Amino acid sequence: MAGATRDAAYDAKRRITLVTAVVNLLLAGGKIAGGLIGNSQALVVDGVHSLSDLAGDALVLWAAWIGASGADHNHPYGHKRFETAAALGIGALLLLVAGGFAFDALRRLAQPESLAVPGALALSVAVVSVLANEIIYHYSRRVGERYNSDLILANAWHHRSDALSSVVVIVAVAGAIAGAPWLDALAALVVALMVGAVGCQLGWRAVRELVDTGVDDAALAELGVLIRSVDGVADFDDLRTRRMGGATLVDVRIRVDGDLSVREAEVIAEAVRETLDRHAPHTTGALVRIAPH
Incomplete structure (x- = not known):
């Protein structure tokens, strides 16, 4: 794109996205490893959720770069709708992840003999995940609100959904350790529903913009x-x-x-x-x- 320019808004979006990508990579590895070692299906599912956050971060970075470009012959109104399309993509990604989580959780609930009892390691990793994702959520939300970016706000809520899912994992792992191993699989199902709900909200908001819905x-x-x-x-x-x-x-x-x-x-x-x-x-x-x- 010849003559494309970048501004402070793009710099802020790029910076927050790179920071969250590093955090997501560390969290994904920690949760998946902790879930496998600590026998927690819900924590493994939560780790895969963090991996989906990584894909979302990559999409956000690309869309922010394109969206910051000025108008050209093919896009006389600029490229901001690329950010909207990316927000829709993040919503669709969340729905796909949620569907996979829900299917696996229901399968495990239907086979009680396959349920394992999580260990204390899984509980510790989930607590760290909540703290990290809450910090990233508030940081991302401030950037999104400052620059009125639905794309960054969508990614912020993506991280908030990760934090909420980890809270559910904490409760479930604690309950499973106390003698109710089915709680871990049930938590994975609850996490899937939460992730799917966020995906629907983000997708619907993006669709409304793409079909030129006016202000209220x-x-x-x-x-x-x-x-x-x-x-x-x-x-x-x-x-x-x-x-x-x-x-x-x-x-x-x-x-x-x-x-x-x-x-x-x-x-x-x-x-x-x-x-x-x-x-x-x-x-x-x-x-x-x-x-x-």
Whole structure:
């Protein structure tokens, strides 16, 4: 992509993604090894979940790099939708992982003789996993909220789901050690359902953006107040919005005095654009059309 530029938002996304990728690699190895040695199916499943986080991190890094590119001939509105598509991919990945977890857990529950009793090692690894993933979740969420990035927020919730699944593993392993080995397999099923729920939420949010779903009524009302606050705007109609990555695109027709010259009307339209860019959250490059009142 000739002439592509990168900005502070991309640098922040790249930095947090690389940090989480290293953490996920260490957690995945530790949980899978701890689960195998400590006889915990739920912990092994949780380790595979961390491996899926690694794949998600790679997808996030690629999408953030593409999304930070400027507009070109083929993408005149920029490349932010690549981030949205990647968020949809992360949601689909979570659903696939959840399906595999659930199938294996149900199979083991149907064969009680195959259930093993976890050891204290599995419990220790799960506790470390919770702490590490909670730290990464809060770090990622701050970056996502600062740059209004659904992609980074999706990855943050991916890590939060990993932390929650490890909490379930802790309870299950403790219960299995206390004499209920079936709790470990049941925990693996619960983890699968949790992961699947997060995948559905992330996927649905991405789909809504890809089909150009507009902002909610409260945000529309706020835009309307800003438009009417500009001197020279008599009224407006045909207000439309859509999301693209972290930005909100606005298209509106303003009504102005019919006796104004074209130059005077354009000055008012530019004032509307500047007002929306300055005061409406994450709005950029509003398209303002002019019609006589």
